[in-house]
Amino acid sequence: MAIDHLDGRIIVLLAREPRVGVLEMSRRLGVARGTVQARLDRLQSGGVIRGFGPEVDPAALGYPVTAFATLEIRQGQGTDVRAHLAAVPEVLELHTTTGSGDMLCRLVARSNADLQRVIDRVVGFEGIVRASTAIVMENPVPLRVIPLVEQAAGEE
Amino acid sequence: MAIDHLDGRIIVLLAREPRVGVLEMSRRLGVARGTVQARLDRLQSGGVIRGFGPEVDPAALGYPVTAFATLEIRQGQGTDVRAHLAAVPEVLELHTTTGSGDMLCRLVARSNADLQRVIDRVVGFEGIVRASTAIVMENPVPLRVIPLVEQAAGEE
DNA sequence: CTCTCGCTGGTCATATTGCCCAGTGAATGC
């Protein structure tokens, strides 16, 4: 899906101030309201903008510890492992990857001690052979997309 | 920050249908509008809900390849490396971790070939000693928080 | 027993939304 420069500005503006409405955006961007509305519809139906769900901070929820676990899976157990991990609330994300491990997942926990419990629960499943965990200390670059959007919008 | 059961329902509802307004929410949840409004304010100022920014899908933007890179940093170069990586749009996320590597970052690229370019750019910096990359094949559990919210809201 | 707090259910003026329309300009196809 192609991203226009105007599309880029819309997304950036929306990311910076999510509360602005379509009308306010049209004012700021200097285009007609209908245009902004049409662009937004296109971006959403095109899948570029998936939604506007609330961004919840696990830390504020009482889960300040984040970790990444690399899992090694027993042959053919992939499906079961996926289901098992999907059932654990502390598993925020799961990927299957190439490379040394077979899966990579993001975990959160209430404390370092609690992380042990989470890991036990994650690993306590026959299909998982081995797990190596890296605890996150700092997060210099929190999940972001704006620079990418700007690049995609600019070069186009 | 403590999460109420009602808070939980608000967040879940909001995550499922972000477009509903405060009024509609109050109707669905069977409480007064002012209550929902007050709860939302509290959740936001408490940091539990960070915002309502648009969720952009890098794949739809033309970056369908995701990878995780583990970086090994030369002693004392941490700050410089952070700045370097923050300047690369394809770096969506960066963490410093315990364990074998020193940093973990999430990358996206336009293709597997393009990933090489991105990695070169990431690694092409004196402070980085070594990098090992894992390409994401599948994403069985996309980034989610709802189960965690429900747990935090339920047990409380 | 009193105070405080959160929730209710209501009002109000204002702003925004979704939807419609005709007109314009540029690019496209015949």
Next chain:
DNA sequence: GCATTCACTGGGCAATATGACCAGCGAGAG
């Protein structure tokens, strides 16, 4: 050269949501 398509403009409409209030109520705390 000419007609068509498309995106954008600028406007107007009714319906709705918003933010800001208010008094009253019940429960829990001191």
